[in-house]
Amino acid sequence: MREDTICALATAAVESGIGIIRVSGPDAVEIVSKLVRSKSGRAVDISESHRIRYGFLYDGEELLDEVLILTMLAPRSYTGEHTVEIDCHGGVLMMRKILEAVVRAGARLAEPGEFTKRAFLNGRIDLSEAEAVGDLITAENENALKASVRQLRGSVSREIKAYRAQILEDDAFIEAGLDDPEHIQLDGFTEKLKAHVEAISEGLRRLIASADDGRRLREGIRTVILGKPNAGKSSLLNALVGSDRAIVTDIAGTTRDTLEEHINLKGVSLTIVDTAGIRSTEDTVEKIGVERALKAAQDADLLIYVVDASVPLDASDEKIMKELGDRKCIVLMNKSDLQPVLTEEELEKKTHRPVLSISAKQETGMDALEEAIHRMFFKEGLHFNDQVIITNERHKYCLMEAEKALEEVLHSISMGMPEDFYTIDLMRAYEELGHILGEQVSEDLVNEIFSKFCMGK
Known part of the structure; x- marks a missing residue:
C-alpha cells in the first residue's frame, strides 16, 4: 500500500447544500492545517481527534470558503489512518477549487474505492465487509x-x-x-x-x-411478459409501472420490440420486459420482435403469460405453454372486466400453472399479482434479524x-x-x-x- 496522503470529493459532484472533501493518510492533518485560518487570520489547531473546528479555507492568500473541519486520528477513522473531512458549501466550482488547493498542499487525488481499500489493507474491515x-x-x-x-x-x-x-x-x-x-x-x-x-x-x-x-435482491427479478398479440401485455406493463410507458392500441402487433422498466415490489426490484405478441407472421419486423421475445424468455427469472379471458384458448396458447417447460411462470387471465369465457380452474388444469384473474386496463388484481410473485421467490419471507x-x-x-x-x-x-x-x-x-x-x-x-x-x- 502506498504511504502517501489521498483526497477526493466524498459527496456527489453536483450543486448541493454542502460538500465534503475527504483527506486520508499520514500527512492529512498537516496538509489541511496549511489551508485553514481563523476569522482573524491565525492558524487553526485541528490536531485534536473527533472534534469539529470552524474556520476559513484559503488557497495561498485567496479566501475560498467558510468551512468546518472534522479530524479523526488513526486508528479511529474509516481508513484506519489520519483522516480529515472538510465540510464546505456545495457549489460545484467551490468544491473543485478546494480539492485543487488540497492537492497543491501535498495530497494526491484518490483512485476509485481507495479509501475503502485502505480500510481493508489496514485491517479495519475484512474483504466481505468492504x-x-x-x-x-x-x-x-x-x-x-x-x-x-x-x-x-x-x-x-x-x-x-x-x-x-x-x-x-x-x-x-x-x-x-x-x-x-x-x-x-x-x-x-x-x-x-x-x-x-x-x-x-x-x-x-x-x-x-x-x-x-x-x-435477486441485488440484481432484481427479471420478469418477462409473454402472450399473443392484443392479450394486454403492454397494458399490464403500464399498470405495474404506474404510467403509460408502452403504446396501447386495439391493433394487434403494436409492440414490435422488447421494452424494459424497473419497479420496486415489496422491497425487491423487478426488471419487467414487455415483448412482442407471439404468433406466426410474415411481417419481417414483427417476426424479429417475436424472436426477441422468445430469447428474452430464456433469460428470465419469471415469466408472466397473459391470456385474453374474453376469448377461448387455442392450440397456439397450449403450444407456447408447453415450450416454457418447468420455468417459473404465472398465468394471468386478463380483461376480467369483460365477459370472460375462461375460468381460473379451467386454465389451471390446462396450463398446470398458478392462475390469477386481472384487468390490466382497470388495474384490478395487481396486489394479488405482486403477492404471488413475492411468494414464488421468497416462500419463507426475508428475515434479516436472524438470516444470513x-x-x-x-x-x-x-x-x-x-x-x-x-x-x-x-x-x-x-x-x-x-x-x-x-x-x-x-x-x-x-x-x-x-x-x-x-x-x-x-x-x-x-x-x-x-x-x-x-x-x-
Whole structure:
C-alpha cells in the first residue's frame, strides 16, 4: 500500500447544500492545517481527534470558503489512518477549487474505492465487509439495503470465522496427534470430526442456497411478459409501472420490440420486459420482435403469460405453454372486466400453472399479482434479524469450493483413510473460506473489487 496522503470529493459532484472533501493518510492533518485560518487570520489547531473546528479555507492568500473541519486520528477513522473531512458549501466550482488547493498542499487525488481499500489493507474491515460498502451504495431496494447493512456489520464474517475456527481446531488436534501419538490419542476422534464437518457442511449449503435470494435482491427479478398479440401485455406493463410507458392500441402487433422498466415490489426490484405478441407472421419486423421475445424468455427469472379471458384458448396458447417447460411462470387471465369465457380452474388444469384473474386496463388484481410473485421467490419471507444471505457471486464460489473440500474429508473418513488425508482437505476448506474475508487473495482481485467503487469511497 502506498504511504502517501489521498483526497477526493466524498459527496456527489453536483450543486448541493454542502460538500465534503475527504483527506486520508499520514500527512492529512498537516496538509489541511496549511489551508485553514481563523476569522482573524491565525492558524487553526485541528490536531485534536473527533472534534469539529470552524474556520476559513484559503488557497495561498485567496479566501475560498467558510468551512468546518472534522479530524479523526488513526486508528479511529474509516481508513484506519489520519483522516480529515472538510465540510464546505456545495457549489460545484467551490468544491473543485478546494480539492485543487488540497492537492497543491501535498495530497494526491484518490483512485476509485481507495479509501475503502485502505480500510481493508489496514485491517479495519475484512474483504466481505468492504464489498458490502459497495453493495450499500448501489442498493436499489429496501431488502438489498438491509442485506448490505447486515454484511457490513459482520453477519457473513462472523459465521465464516466460526466455521474456520472449528476447522483449524480439528486440524490442529490431528496434526498434534500425528506428531505426538504417545500423548495425544486420535482414537475415537474420527466420529467427532465427522460430526463437526457435517455440521459445517450443512451451514455452508444453507449459505449457498441463500445466494439465489441474494442475487435477486441485488440484481432484481427479471420478469418477462409473454402472450399473443392484443392479450394486454403492454397494458399490464403500464399498470405495474404506474404510467403509460408502452403504446396501447386495439391493433394487434403494436409492440414490435422488447421494452424494459424497473419497479420496486415489496422491497425487491423487478426488471419487467414487455415483448412482442407471439404468433406466426410474415411481417419481417414483427417476426424479429417475436424472436426477441422468445430469447428474452430464456433469460428470465419469471415469466408472466397473459391470456385474453374474453376469448377461448387455442392450440397456439397450449403450444407456447408447453415450450416454457418447468420455468417459473404465472398465468394471468386478463380483461376480467369483460365477459370472460375462461375460468381460473379451467386454465389451471390446462396450463398446470398458478392462475390469477386481472384487468390490466382497470388495474384490478395487481396486489394479488405482486403477492404471488413475492411468494414464488421468497416462500419463507426475508428475515434479516436472524438470516444470513449471500449476495456476492465470489462468496458463493468460495463457499462451494469449501463445501467440496469438506465432502472430500467425509469421503476419506468413510473409506477409512489415514488421518493425514483429512488435513489436506480441511486446510483447503479453511483457505477457501479465508478468501471470502480477504486472506491470501491476489492483488489483482483486490484491485478489481475496489475499482468498481465510486470516487471518494
